[in-house]
Amino acid sequence: METLRERKKQRTRDALLHAALELFTTRGYEATTVDDVAAAVDVSQRTFFRYFASKEEVAFVVQHMTEAAFVEGVRARPAHEAPMEALRQAVVDGWDRLHEAVSAVVPVELYLRMYQLIESTPVLLAAHLRRSMEVEEKIARILAEREGVDVDTDPRPRLVVAVFAGVIRVTERQWSTGEDFSLEAIRELTARYLDQVGPALAGDWRAP
Amino acid sequence: METLRERKKQRTRDALLHAALELFTTRGYEATTVDDVAAAVDVSQRTFFRYFASKEEVAFVVQHMTEAAFVEGVRARPAHEAPMEALRQAVVDGWDRLHEAVSAVVPVELYLRMYQLIESTPVLLAAHLRRSMEVEEKIARILAEREGVDVDTDPRPRLVVAVFAGVIRVTERQWSTGEDFSLEAIRELTARYLDQVGPALAGDWRAP
DNA sequence: TTGTCAATTGTCAGCCACTGTCACTAATCT
DNA sequence: AGATTAGTGACAGTGGCTGACAATTGACAA
Structure with a gap:
């Protein structure tokens, strides 16, 4: 983890991943929207899709x-x-x-x-x-x-x-x-x- | 094929099926929208979904x-x-x-x-x-x-x-x-x- | 340190699959 | 022929996903 930028990115990605898995496994996959995941990490939906090509990919x-x-x-x-x-x-x-x-x-x-x-x-x-x-x-x-x-x-x-x-x-x-x-x-x-x-x-x- | 109604339905379903397969195999599955299929048979998109639960189903x-x-x-x-x-x-x-x-x-x-x-x-x-x-x-x-x-x-x-x-x-x-x-x-x-x-x-x- | 450049992000607009609702039309039944 | 019912279109809305553009923030050199 060199630069601050890279660390920040990694943190966002991790946060999105964990939020997604947590929501998926508790609420169900279909019942969880990408907006829900993004909101849980407090980033825009667009940002989610910059880290993961699809909802499926995180899963x-x-x-x-x-x-x-x-x-x-x-x-x-x-x-x-x-x-x-x-x-x-x-x-x-x-x-x-x-x-x-x-x-x-x-x-x-x-x-x-x-x-x-x-x-x-x-x-x-x-x-x-x-x-x-x-x-x-x-x-x-x-x-x-x-x-x-x-x-x-x-x-x-x-x-x-x-x-x-x-x-x-x-x-x-x-x-x-x-x-x-x-x-x-x-x-x-x-x-x-x-x-x-x-x-x-x-x-x-x-x-x- | 008893009533006129049933015959009409069957005809619409057949037409949708054939139009879909024809479009899928020529243009590709993703490149074909449900609207395209419906338009080819001259029915509304909504009607398509009354015959097939999903785009996938026709395929x-x-x-x-x-x-x-x-x-x-x-x-x-x-x-x-x-x-x-x-x-x-x-x-x-x-x-x-x-x-x-x-x-x-x-x-x-x-x-x-x-x-x-x-x-x-x-x-x-x-x-x-x-x-x-x-x-x-x-x-x-x-x-x-x-x-x-x-x-x-x-x-x-x-x-x-x-x-x-x-x-x-x-x-x-x-x-x-x-x-x-x-x-x-x-x-x-x-x-x-x-x-x-x-x-x-x-x-x-x-x-x- | 500050100014410049590049990377990251949010906003917005839009496409497509799919669903609910409601009014309208056409076939069926009496 | 009139009442009933099935099938349809029009419309509005949701969720996944993408492109474009502008604003922000970190990186790096002068």
């Missing part, structure tokens, strides 16, 4: 960090791990680093509430899914490079990532509608669900 | 039919098929029935253009993904019932569906960005990608 600021952390997590996996293994490890032990990174910006509890809000607000859920797709594309390219194949001719990178993402989405949803919002819960759920994929696919579920 | 009218058709397709699969097999069959031979159902409402070519527009327009893509999630939930419940398990305690139905949906999404995307928009192309691509899932997951891709 995803923290998510954005977690997405980036995951991508880096995958990139950092040792080369000898098979693709699926690398993804699994990146998620399972990515939660801790995530926890730290997030809590430096907002209270973790606020992040969790925001996550549930996203899952339960149709417009936000839609945006979340689209963002996830973009992340998937990045991951697919990373895997392709790791394994020395071409993303555009070999479908395997995108397929693995899509399958993995599907499982994660089911996991997230289960977690966000459950009762235990702890890190342990999500970690355990992730591991368990990933283990179930094989059996589920192979499945004759009716067997004893 | 998905045809998609909505295909989604419903797929759900019915799965429901109709013989009980002896394993879950994954049932899904695969429902998709692969669902395309033909789909083709007919769609062409009764709009030219197939318009449907294809609309599909590509959805894939390439961020807001529409987001909406599409959320809708797909709702379809996934329905399918998961159907599978659970077929196999006699409980969706809320056994994760397998949702997992299988999520994995399958992931593959289908990769397929759709590949198809929509490719050059061959024929039914044969999508059918072949679907079959091929589904076959690749096993190898991709198991994978040591670097093996000769």
